[in-house]
Structure formats: structure tokens, C-alpha cells
Amino acid sequence: MADSDKEPKVKKETLDLLSDSGKKPSRRERQREVAAKVKTVDDHKKEALDLGIDEDAPKKKSAVRKTEKSGKALPSISNKSEQKEDPDFIKASKEAAEPTPEAAAEDETSSIDGNVISIKPPIIISDLAEKMGLKGFELMKDLIGLEIFAAPNQAVEPDIAEKICEIHGFVFEREKREKGGGVHKEAEVISEPEPEVESPEEQMAYRAPIITFMGHVDHGKTSLLDYIRESRVASGEAGGITQHVAAYSVPVGERSITFIDTPGHAIFSKMRERGADVTDIIVIIVAADDGIMPQTKEAIQHAKKAGKTIIVAINKCDLPGADAMRVMTQLMEFELVPSEMGGDIECVQVSAKTGEGVDKLLELMALQAEVLELRANPKANVRASVIEASVKQGKGVTATVIIENGTLKTGQSFICGPFSGKVKLLNDDHGKTIKSAGPSVPVEILGFAELPNVGDVLVGMDNERAAKKLSDERQTEQRQNRLVQPKKSRLEDMMQAVKGGGKAQLKLILRSDVQGTAEAIKDAIMDIDSEKVEANFLIAGAGAITESDILMASSADAIVLGFGVKVEGKAVKAAKAEGVQIKLYSIVYELIDQVTESMLGLLVPEVRETIIGKALVQKVFKVNKGRAAGCIIKDGKVSRKAHARVVRGKQPVFDGKMSTLRRHADEVDEVKSGIECGIRLGSFDDYEEGDIIECYTLDKQPVTL
Numbered sequence: 001m002a003d004s005d006k007e008p009k010v011k012k013e014t015l016d017l018l019s020d021s022g023k024k025p026s027r028r029e030r031q032r033e034v035a036a037k038v039k040t041v042d043d044h045k046k047e048a049l050d051l052g053i054d055e056d057a058p059k060k061k062s063a064v065r066k067t068e069k070s071g072k073a074l075p076s077i078s079n080k081s082e083q084k085e086d087p088d089f090i091k092a093s094k095e096a097a098e099p100t101p102e103a104a105a106e107d108e109t110s111s112i113d114g115n116v117i118s119i120k121p122p123i124i125i126s127d128l129a130e131k132m133g134l135k136g137f138e139l140m141k142d143l144i145g146l147e148i149f150a151a152p153n154q155a156v157e158p159d160i161a162e163k164i165c166e167i168h169g170f171v172f173e174r175e176k177r178e179k180g181g182g183v184h185k186e187a188e189v190i191s192e193p194e195p196e197v198e199s200p201e202e203q204m205a206y207r208a209p210i211i212t213f214m215g216h217v218d219h220g221k222t223s224l225l226d227y228i229r230e231s232r233v234a235s236g237e238a239g240g241i242t243q244h245v246a247a248y249s250v251p252v253g254e255r256s257i258t259f260i261d262t263p264g265h266a267i268f269s270k271m272r273e274r275g276a277d278v279t280d281i282i283v284i285i286v287a288a289d290d291g292i293m294p295q296t297k298e299a300i301q302h303a304k305k306a307g308k309t310i311i312v313a314i315n316k317c318d319l320p321g322a323d324a325m326r327v328m329t330q331l332m333e334f335e336l337v338p339s340e341m342g343g344d345i346e347c348v349q350v351s352a353k354t355g356e357g358v359d360k361l362l363e364l365m366a367l368q369a370e371v372l373e374l375r376a377n378p379k380a381n382v383r384a385s386v387i388e389a390s391v392k393q394g395k396g397v398t399a400t401v402i403i404e405n406g407t408l409k410t411g412q413s414f415i416c417g418p419f420s421g422k423v424k425l426l427n428d429d430h431g432k433t434i435k436s437a438g439p440s441v442p443v444e445i446l447g448f449a450e451l452p453n454v455g456d457v458l459v460g461m462d463n464e465r466a467a468k469k470l471s472d473e474r475q476t477e478q479r480q481n482r483l484v485q486p487k488k489s490r491l492e493d494m495m496q497a498v499k500g501g502g503k504a505q506l507k508l509i510l511r512s513d514v515q516g517t518a519e520a521i522k523d524a525i526m527d528i529d530s531e532k533v534e535a536n537f538l539i540a541g542a543g544a545i546t547e548s549d550i551l552m553a554s555s556a557d558a559i560v561l562g563f564g565v566k567v568e569g570k571a572v573k574a575a576k577a578e579g580v581q582i583k584l585y586s587i588v589y590e591l592i593d594q595v596t597e598s599m600l601g602l603l604v605p606e607v608r609e610t611i612i613g614k615a616l617v618q619k620v621f622k623v624n625k626g627r628a629a630g631c632i633i634k635d636g637k638v639s640r641k642a643h644a645r646v647v648r649g650k651q652p653v654f655d656g657k658m659s660t661l662r663r664h665a666d667e668v669d670e671v672k673s674g675i676e677c678g679i680r681l682g683s684f685d686d687y688e689e690g691d692i693i694e695c696y697t698l699d700k701q702p703v704t705l
Contacts, residue, residue: 117165118173122155132168142167190470192415192459196405199377207376208249208440209369210278210402212260214299215285216292220315223352224285225261228362247387247400247442248429252362257369258402258440260387278385278402281309281368283361288314288322288349292330300334309368310336311346313361318351376439382406382460386416387442389452389515391543397448401458402440409436413464417456418478420471421448422464451542454516504533506599507558509549510540511565518542521563521588525595533599545582547574554578559598563591606701613637615679617691628660628680629687637672638695644681647692656682658695 117131125143126136129152136152142164143150150156156164158174165172213221229250248259260279282303286296303310312331314324328338328347337343346364350357384401392398399416401408412423424447426434437443445458449471452458461467508525512518522540538558539549545562547570553560560575562584567575575582585591613636617629631638638644640661646654660680661668671677679693 115169116171116173117161119161121158121174123158123161124153124155125150126152128156128161128164132165132170134168139164190466190473192470193381193461195383196377196380199380203377203379204375205378205439207374207438208256208258209280209365209372209374210258210260210440211281211283211365212279213283213285214303216287216290216295216299219285219287219290219293219296220352221285222261224313224315224350224358225259227352227355227358228259247402249442252366255366255369257362257365258442260402278387278404279306279308280372280374281311281365282306283311283313283365285313285315286327287316288324288327289316289319291323291327292334297334300336304335309372311348311361311364311368312336312338313357314347314349315352317349317356318354324349374440376405378407378438380406382408382412382414382458384408384458386452386454386456386458387516389448389454389542390513391451393544395446397446397451399445399448399452399458400442401445402442403437405439406460407436407438408443408445408458408460413461413467414458415461415467415470415474416448416452416458418471418474419448419450419452420461420464420467421445422467423447451515454519505536506533506595507536507538507553507556508540508595509538509553509558509560511545511549511560511562512540512542513564515542517563517588521591524592528596528599530599535595535599544568545571547571550574550578550580550582553580559583561585561591561595563588608699608701609696610699611636611694611696612639612642613673613695615677615693615695617687617689617693618676619689620687621678623680626680626683627685627687628678629691629693630676631679631693632676633671633673634692635673636695637670638677638679638693639670639697640667641669642695642697644679644693644695646681646684646687647694648688648690653686653691654681654684656684 117128119128119131125139129136129139132139140150140152143156143160146160146163148156148160158172162172213225215221225248229248248261249256250259251257282299284296284299284303286292300310312327314327316322317324324347328341331338331345331347332341332343336345338345338347340347346368348357348361348364350361352358382403383405384403386399386401388400390398408423408426410423410426414421414423423445425445426437427444427446428434428437429442431444434443461470510518510521512521518540522537525535526537528535538552538556544565545560545567547568549560550571551574552558554574558580560580560582562582564586565584567582567584571582574580583591583594585594614634615629615631615638616634617631619630621628621630638658638661640658642658644656644658645652658679659682660678661671662678663671663675668677681693
């Protein structure tokens with residue numbers, strides 16, 4: 001190839017600029033000329049930089065952006081010195097560096113916003129990387145350099161995000177909105193649906209009456225209901241006593257009746273009251289041989305307070321000692337006048353054993369239900385009353401409810417008190433799985449998040465998210481109320497503290513088969529009136545006794561009580577290892593009695609001292625094992641089995657048991673007034689003439705709460 005071909009091609013404009021020299025400049029001359037121009041430019045830029053001005057920065061950015069927008073590329077010349085002298089390059093650079101006014105304004109805004117990262121906390125690492133045009137792992141590398149270890153889906157603090165942005169040449173700005181500007185997302189307010197006051201007539205339908213059996217313990221409530229539904233419920237209750245509320249649906253003719261059987265024992269007053277609140281008709285069961293008893297009076301008061309229709313069933317009329325007329329006369333004392341005596345209270349004589357009068361009782365219930373015209377809207381939002389709750393093995397938290405309005409279906413989300421849930425399973429009173437339940441139907445629900453409180457109202461919600469949100473709000477409110485309501489100081493407590501005393505505490509953990517029974521037992525124990533000792537329940541709820549219960553009892557020095565529940569295997573081992581006492585019961589009054597005895601056992605028995613005699617030391621003798629006192633009994637008598645103390649100048653110097661009491665050479669049990677004797681007290685040898693030996697007894701006084 002010829003040398004001329006190797007020479008770089010120079011454009012015509014460049015040759016014209018060099019024509020003044022008369023000859024083509026050499027390579028070395030061109031390099032010197034370019035170096036001088038570059039130096040002049042560099043000196044100018046240096047002066048500008050010293051003043052804090054970067055002249056090329058906006059031109060470079062705007063030139064690049066404008067070139068990208070226009071689609072024109074700047075001339076690419078490999079040799080930088082030639083590039084600066086090339087007229088085409090100079091012309092293109094000037095055009096790129098002198099944008100239009102509109103482009104200049106746009107470029108100015110772009111140059112400011114392009115380096116600003118605006119993001120609202122929480123600042124997720126992956127989101128921040130996306131805004132910077134980077135990968136998440138690149139920011140993680142920078143965070144490791146700052147000794148911060150986080151995953152891409154985790155958040156960082158604003159100051160950390162600011163440092164990361166600085167590393168990559170960005171400015172971090174926390175996203176803010178001007179007051180009243182922008183789009184504001186209103187906080188979602190979720191509330192419990194209100195009960196329907198009036199429903200369209202075409203949607204109303206007749207519902208089954210809810211009937212509650214109430215009365216004194218062992219007057220035959222469960223046996224009578226047992227006969228009606230042809231089952232053996234009473235035989236399954238320990239001691240023949242109903243110890244929790246049960247609900248059953250019984251067909252009567254073409255319609256059905258829902259029955260609630262409530263306990264009759266004294267401690268279940270609140271459970272009876274709840275039964276009265278959810279029922280339409282109350283049947284007071286009175287034994288014909290016993291008449292009206294304390295719990296019968298209480299049941300009458302609940303029924304009258306609730307304003308419910310009352311029917312009286314006089315049971316056990318088949319017994320020889322039955323006296324139905326006496327029962328009706330007693331009813332008049334409570335302003336319940338039987339229809340036989342001109343009143344409006346229907347009385348029916350029945351026998352749960354033979355079935356006598358049961359059909360008449362059922363007819364009377366159906367007639368009263370027709371008079372009441374009980375109706376409900378099965379299409380309304382569902383509402384139900386919790387009448388019992390428990391924790392069952394293999395099922396978890398379950399609750400027995402009676403539907404008041406609407407229809408409860410499988411999959412329905414609900415709120416019940418402070419807890420949410422979703423119906424996973426519905427069982428009827430026979431344990432059969434059903435898909436839905438309408439008004440007045442008793443069902444067992446599986447799907448509670450936590451154990452509900454007996455008496456709470458279950459309300460259907462639109463969706464599970466709304467139910468959970470409302471549950472969170474209610475539980476938060478409960479926690480805040482507990483925090484802002486500290487225990488108030490009482491003058492009596494302060495006086496006890498000053499005296500250095502205080503009530504003895506019996507700490508208990510109670511587990512029962514159902515929630516209602518646990519509440520009833522707790523209330524009964526807390527109602528025990530005592531100025532000296534009190535019960536303190538760490539836990540009182542339904543479910544089996546677990547290992548965590550034992551560990552809590554061990555740390556708090558508490559006793560674990562179980563009523564109708566089992567003890568888990570791990571709990572048995574933990575109780576043995578920790579030395580925790582577990583007491584199991586199946587009859588409620590046995591539990592109450594033993595807790596009362598335990599409370600008495602905490603009390604220090606009061607001991608009363610009684611002086612029975614005094615002896616005067618007349619002489620001190622040496623004996624084989626020490627010294628003894630020769631005395632004369634001045635008052636009362638001295639007994640070898642009693643306690644004795646040596647008093648010297650009204651100051652006791654020794655107190656102990658008497659080891660020797662002699663009359664002459666004989667050992668005797670007792671020496672009376674005016675008789676001389678020899679006395680030795682334990683290992684005491686420091687007797688002096690004139691000492692008084694007091695003989696006394698200690699009598700323990702009966703302890704009362």
C-alpha cells in the first residue's frame with residue numbers, strides 16, 4: 001500500500017483553515033498547536049471551578065439529551081485533538097449546546113428531578129433499587145459496607161436510604177404531600193352491622209320458640225327434658241347435676257321447639273340469667289314433694305326481670321309425698337297466680353319418670369308460642385347468642401349458639417365480642433354436620449380464633465378481612481383500657497400495708513370442660529367472704545390442663561384445679577418435676593368445699609395462752625445432769641405436760657417444755673398449790689432463788705375466714 005494511502009484523510013474545511021501556512025503542517029506542529037489551545041481552555045475551566053462553577057455540566061447533559069431526542073449522533077473522531085479542530089464537530093457541538101427556550105426549560109427541570117429519589121416510608125430495598133435503576137443485590141452490597149444486613153424485601157430507615165442514594169449520585173427525598181393537596185386515601189372505617197329493627201313483611205317467617213327449663217337442683221329439669229327428647233342426658237352428668245347449659249331442638253307435631261337446660265346449683269346463677277335473656281318462654285320446674293327452694297326463687301326472679309312468659313311444671317307428682325296444691329299456694333307469694341286460682345300462670349302436673357302430663361305441657365308450650373307470634377327474618381344479617389363455649393380435643397375452640405336472626409352458613413365470616421372467626425363446620429344438637437341454620441336453631445360452631453365469652457353476640461360480617469380488622473381494633477381498645485385504668489388505692493389497703501400485714505392469697509389455675517362452668521366456679525370462689533384470705537385466679541378458662549399451665553403454677557406457687565377435663569401427658573411429667581399439685585373434680589360443690597378448706601389452711605391459727613400455775617424457786621440443787629430447782633406451788637397447779645417459763649424480775653429468761661417434775665423421789669404428772677416439788681426445764685441450769693416458774697397451756701382457736 002502506498003504511503004499516501006496511509007495518510008489520514010482530512011476534510012476540505014480543515015485544509016482551507018491551514019492554507020495560510022503555505023504548506024501542510026507537520027504532525028508535531030499540529031500537536032503543539034492543539035496542546036496550546038487545550039491548555040488555554042483548561043486554565044479557563046480551572047478558574048471557573050475555583051469559583052464553584054462547572055460550565056460544561058449543563059451543556060454536556062443538555063447536549064446529550066437533545067442529541068438523543070433528535071436522533072442525531074455527534075461526529076465520532078478517534079483523535080481528540082483533531083476532534084477539537086474539526087469544523088463539523090464544532091458546529092454540531094454548538095447546535096447541541098444551544099437548545100431552544102422550550103428545551104432549555106425542560107432540560108433544567110430534568111437536570112433537577114433526574115437525580116432525586118422520592119419515596120414514602122417504609123422504604124423497601126427492592127423498591128429503592130428499582131427507582132435508581134439498579135438491582136437489589138447491588139444495594140445489599142452497599143448495605144453490607146455500612147454493616148447493615150437486610151434482605152431485598154426488608155425496609156431500611158430514611159437516613160440509611162439517604163446514604164445509599166449519595167453513594168450512587170442521587171438525592172434522597174422523603175415523599176410528602178402539601179396540606180390539602182394530592183389524593184388522600186381515607187381511613188377505612190369498619191363497624192359491626194346493626195340489628196334490623198324492622199324487616200319487610202314478605203321476608204318474615206315463623207320461627208321455633210326458645211324455651212328454657214329452670215329450677216332448683218335435683219328437681220328433675222334434665223330428666224323431664226330427657227323424657228321429651230328420649231335420650232339419657234341426665235345419666236351423663238356427674239352427680240345427676242347439669243353443670244353447663246345445653247340446647248336441643250325437639251320436633252313437636254309439624255313444628256319444632258328449642259329447649260335450653262340450665263344448671264340449678266347455686267353457683268350457676270349467671271348461667272341461668274343468660275338462659276332467661278335468650279329465651280321466649282321459661283318453664284319453672286318445681287318438685288311436688290319439695291316445693292319452692294332457694295334456686296327456684298332465683299329462677300322466678302330472672303324470669304320476671306327478663307319479662308318472659310312463664311309456665312310452671314310441677315314435677316314428681318307420682319311420688320307419695322307430692323303436694324301440688326302447696327306448690328301453687330307458694331307461687332302466689334311471688335305474684336305468680338295459677339290459672340286454677342284465677343290467675344294467668346299455667347301450671348301443669350307432670351312426672352319425668354312415668355311421662356304423666358308431658359304431652360299436655362308440650363301442647364301448652366306450642367299454644368303459648370302461637371300467641372306470641374314469634375317471627376324472624378332468615379334473610380337478614382345473621383346474629384346469634386353464645387350460650388356455651390369450650391375447647392374440644394381434635395376440634396379446638398367450639399361454641400354452642402342459638403340463631404336469633406338471619407341464616408348462618410358454612411364459610412360465613414363473623415365477629416363475636418373481641419374475637420373474629422369463620423364458620424368451618426356446623427353441627428346440630430345431634431352432632432350431625434349441616435350446611436346452614438336459621439332462626440331459633442341451636443348449633444355448634446367450629447371456626448373461632450379464640451375462646452368466646454358466654455353471652456357474647458355473634459354477628460355476621462361481609463368478609464374475613466373486615467372481621468379481623470374489627471377484631472384487632474376491639475382487642476387494641478381492651479388493652480388500652482387495661483393500661484389506662486390502674487388499680488385504685490384504698491384506705492384499707494394502705495392501713496394493712498402500714499401494719500405490715502395483708503390478706504393471704506390462694507393462687508389458682510382453673511381449667512373446665514366449658515367456658516360457662518369455669519366462669520361460674522370462679523365467681524362462686526371469688527364470692528367467698530373473708531377478711532383474711534382471698535383467691536387469686538391466674539387462669540380460669542376451658543380446655544385440658546397443659547404443660548404451660550403447670551409451668552405457670554410452678555413459677556407463681558399456685559394450685560391447678562381441673563373440672564371435667566383431662567391432664568395432658570407432658571403436663572403430668574411437668575407437675576411431677578416441678579412439684580405442682582393438680583386437683584381434679586367432677587362435682588362442682590366438692591370443688592368449692594375443698595377450695596374453702598384450702599383457704600382456711602392458709603391462715604395461721606390463733607393460739608391463746610392460759611397460765612395454769614406458778615411456782616417459787618426456794619433452793620437450787622445439783623443433779624447428775626445439771627441443776628434443778630426446789631419449788632413450792634404458789635398458785636394453781638403445775639403439769640409436766642404443759643409449757644413453762646422462768647421469770648426473773650418480771651423478765652422471762654427461759655421458755656420451754658418441762659422435762660422433770662418430782663414429788664420427793666417420785667416422778668409425778670401434776671403438783672397442786674401449796675405443795676413442794678422439784679422442777680427441771682429442758683437443758684436450763686441457771687436457776688436462782690426467787691425465780692418464778694410460770695406453767696401455761698397453748699390452745700388453738702377455731703380459724704374462720
